[in-house]
Amino acid sequence: MTRAPIEIIGGGLAGSEAAFQLAERGHDVVLHEMRPVRGTAAHKTARLAELVCSNTFKSTEITNAHGLLKAEMRLLGSMILRAADEARVAAGSALGVDRDVFSARVHEWVTSHPRITVVRDEVTALPEVGIVATGPLTSDALAESIRQRLGVDGLAFYDAIAPIVSRDSIDDGIVFRASRYGKETMEGAGDEGAYLNCPFSRDEYDAFLDALGSADQFTAHEFDAVPYFEGCMPVEEIARRGRDTLRFGPMKPVGLTDPRTGREAYAIAQLRMEDRAGNMWNLVGFQTRLRIPEQQRVFRMIPGLANAEFLRFGSIHRNSYLNSPGALAPHLALRDSPTTMFAGQLTGVEGYTESTATGILAAINLSRLLGGDEPVLPPPTTMIGALYRYLREADPKHFQPMNANFGLMDELTERIRDKRLKREKLAERALGEMRRWREAVAGESGAVAAR
Ligand SMILES: Cc1cc2nc3c(=O)[nH]c(=O)nc-3n(C[C@H](O)[C@H](O)[C@H](O)COP(=O)(O)OP(=O)(O)OC[C@H]3O[C@@H](n4cnc5c(N)ncnc54)[C@H](O)[C@@H]3O)c2cc1C
Numbered sequence: 001m002t003r004a005p006i007e008i009i010g011g012g013l014a015g016s017e018a019a020f021q022l023a024e025r026g027h028d029v030v031l032h033e034m035r036p037v038r039g040t041a042a043h044k045t046a047r048l049a050e051l052v053c054s055n056t057f058k059s060t061e062i063t064n065a066h067g068l069l070k071a072e073m074r075l076l077g078s079m080i081l082r083a084a085d086e087a088r089v090a091a092g093s094a095l096g097v098d099r100d101v102f103s104a105r106v107h108e109w110v111t112s113h114p115r116i117t118v119v120r121d122e123v124t125a126l127p128e129v130g131i132v133a134t135g136p137l138t139s140d141a142l143a144e145s146i147r148q149r150l151g152v153d154g155l156a157f158y159d160a161i162a163p164i165v166s167r168d169s170i171d172d173g174i175v176f177r178a179s180r181y182g183k184e185t186m187e188g189a190g191d192e193g194a195y196l197n198c199p200f201s202r203d204e205y206d207a208f209l210d211a212l213g214s215a216d217q218f219t220a221h222e223f224d225a226v227p228y229f230e231g232c233m234p235v236e237e238i239a240r241r242g243r244d245t246l247r248f249g250p251m252k253p254v255g256l257t258d259p260r261t262g263r264e265a266y267a268i269a270q271l272r273m274e275d276r277a278g279n280m281w282n283l284v285g286f287q288t289r290l291r292i293p294e295q296q297r298v299f300r301m302i303p304g305l306a307n308a309e310f311l312r313f314g315s316i317h318r319n320s321y322l323n324s325p326g327a328l329a330p331h332l333a334l335r336d337s338p339t340t341m342f343a344g345q346l347t348g349v350e351g352y353t354e355s356t357a358t359g360i361l362a363a364i365n366l367s368r369l370l371g372g373d374e375p376v377l378p379p380p381t382t383m384i385g386a387l388y389r390y391l392r393e394a395d396p397k398h399f400q401p402m403n404a405n406f407g408l409m410d411e412l413t414e415r416i417r418d419k420r421l422k423r424e425k426l427a428e429r430a431l432g433e434m435r436r437w438r439e440a441v442a443g444e445s446g447a448v449a450a451r
């Protein structure tokens with residue numbers, strides 16, 4: 001019996017990669033892209049895999065989380081990275097590309113593939129066998145279908161992201177662990193309390209407020225204007241409402257006694273654990289539109305965070321994304337229809353490279369499912385596996401999109417103080433594990449790289 005072609009919705013980074021990977025595995029694919037029939041507010045061309053903003057896929061060094069992610073994707077034969085290599089421009093250790101050459105390459109390879117048919121239309125319903133990769137600007141009609149299937153909590157239209165810092169960069173001489181009035185609890189918090197608390201003196205608070213008020217902000221494109229509601233108000237916007245507004249809001253000190261002074265501080269910034277291992281801590285209520293260098297400068301003024309290592313920066317964006325831990329199966333499919341899969345930024349990963357990586361995994365797993373095999377995921381000792389663990393295990397109540405970072409990965413068994421050496425070891429382990437995974441379960445030899 002001949003099988004109907006696989007439907008892929010969205011010809012961006014994830015959808016193009018997934019279409020190509022499936023076609024290379026012998027599947028017939030129809031790739032639906034709505035441009036130019038219907039545009040988005042950010043894309044400017046009709047090409048597949050258009051880069052909407054920056055022209056870089058970030059670092060190539062494996063001691064950098066994005067570099068490691070790319071090295072793993074190369075082991076899995078990423079077509080998008082091969083196109084990026086061919087379009088590379090001088091950008092130091094970053095993989096910068098000529099965006100036109102890049103998307104022209106992807107366009108050519110996908111549209112000329114004998115097993116891929118590209119159809120220009122807006123899809124408004126979920127496929128039974130296919131991959132939805134419609135990105136942060138998913139069309140309204142399809143978003144509505146997703147919401148009907150997953151419920152209103154299943155899909156968000158904006159993200160309001162607070163920065164995350166690594167645990168080992170927080171100064172334990174200043175910060176103390178406690179829950180407000182000893183009452184707030186969370187799984188695994190124990191008697192010591194759920195939060196890390198950064199206590200401010202009055203002078204420290206005043207200086208912080210001044211810096212926050214004068215810091216340089218990202219100015220949004222018009223389409224990216226976010227209607228602020230209380231849950232996603234930028235911290236700098238709250239500060240602008242009055243000098244005490246933060247102190248009576250997200251920075252209130254009540255119910256938290258600083259063990260060093262035996263008193264309540266003038267204000268408190270709280271950090272909440274982001275991952276079960278406790279490597280990543282989220283600055284509660286500090287969603288922000290400050291530019292990245294300004295986030296580093298201003299948030300390092302918080303007592304105890306002078307040397308903070310930022311694993312994720314804050315942002316506020318127009319962004320359609322699924323509540324993956326609350327709504328999807330671990331291989332990012334509908335729980336009641338394992339061959340209706342999702343990939344790309346829509347799944348709650350953040351960034352070009354992360355989105356593309358989920359396109360590769362979606363193709364591997366859809367191909368396996370159609371061949372009668374179970375879906376598989378790399379272990380959390382790899383960067384891709386660690387991202388997938390985040391997508392299935394993060395707290396659905398606080399779920400926010402995530403980029404690749406070392407805080408997501410399993411710790412080494414040995415303790416290494418030197419950061420560079422530690423990352424070298426983490427990367428070495430990850431690449432070894434990814435090779436083993438590829439050979440053992442995916443049986444992939446890098447179809448694209450071998451061409
Ligand atoms: C304004 C903006 C700036 C960004 N800047 C950066 C950046 O600098 N660096 C970075 O790493 N990330 C950036 N991102 C995030 C970036 O969009 C993603 O990382 C990446 O493009 C996601 O890839 P994707 O394949 O999931 O989605 P996309 O690349 O957006 O592809 C989705 C595709 O689906 C199509 N589509 C949507 N709905 C339908 C439908 N119903 N039917 C058919 N087709 C449909 C769209 O036209 C689009 O071509 C930015 C996002 C936005 C919105």
